[in-house]
Amino acid sequence: MIKHIIKVVLFTTVFSPVYADWQQPELSHNLTPVVKVIPASDFELENMEEEIKKLSNYKGKVVLLNFWATWCPPCIREMPSMERLHQQVNAEGFNVIAVNQMEDADQVFAFTGQLEIDPTFEILFDKTSSVSNAYAVRGLPTTYLIDKKGNIRYRAVGGREFDHPEVIKIIKQLVDE
């Protein structure tokens, strides 16, 4: 256990500068309309408070479904923009759900404490990646935009600036449908 802790500390202190050197591309704001509109698979996952949440609970709202992990640099970069988006559009029938891959609440709690904005949107735990597999997620982050009827309408592979006016415009169009 001590060995493991040392390794994690080493990772977060010694190796972070190496990781930080990994020059990241500019975050774009493109959301791609899906060619064939299909229903989003329902799922049940635990949130930070160990409550079970279903995607179908959000039917009637537009949902930004984001797959991520704390060790994924673009996931970290796009998360503040997801929070700003959530704060701007949440009251209008929109929710952000961030589905963490194979980590636990302690790891995510430690991570979110370091963010410039503490996320107020729902974070769920996909501990076996079964949900990301069902959504054919190949890499992190991957994001889907789901309409009020529960259909997948847009997709984004790689980090995005989610509070960009063009993204907000698309979301508001879906909210108004």
Added chain:
Amino acid sequence: MRIMKLSNKFLILVGIIISSVIAPVNSAEVKIHKNEVSGLLTWTSEDKGFQIELIQLLPDFIRAIYAKHNFPSDEVERAASYCMFGTILKNTSQQHLSYRVENWRYRTKDGIEHAVKTKTQWLNEWRKSGIIFSWTLLPDVGEFAVGDWQQGFTTIKLARNDEFDLIYKWSLDGVEHSGVLPNLKCAPESLAEPS
């Protein structure tokens, strides 16, 4: 004679079709960046809508990543024994782009081309060791819409400081392209070791 002329015309036509579908290997500019603190190298190239970036990763970094995800120590060491690069792939075009790692090759200094080990091959090996973790490695397949990008580790079965060329391929709106990142170098064992 008439049949031979028709046959030649047919072959020329086939040649034109093939050359219009399969573009030659590129000679795009490769930018090399050296980190002033660590000395680690990054190679970047962009051509025909495809941007590729490879950054050297230290073996201890790989060890830390997989130990953090509770890999058995022998699997941690096996991963760290590979020459790994952080890899960022991006669609910089306004068209659909795709890639398949199974079509990529690395060419060693003896001129021999080798297949790049895929994520699927790694996952099959990890499953046999009881590991369910399935992230960090570059996805085998990428289907990129406008603005999409992806990152993950590329794994090359070579020793520390070994040099090689990476031959990579992608498809832009149905047209195949390929490129070369020449003279890539595996990371040293540690930062203290001169690279």
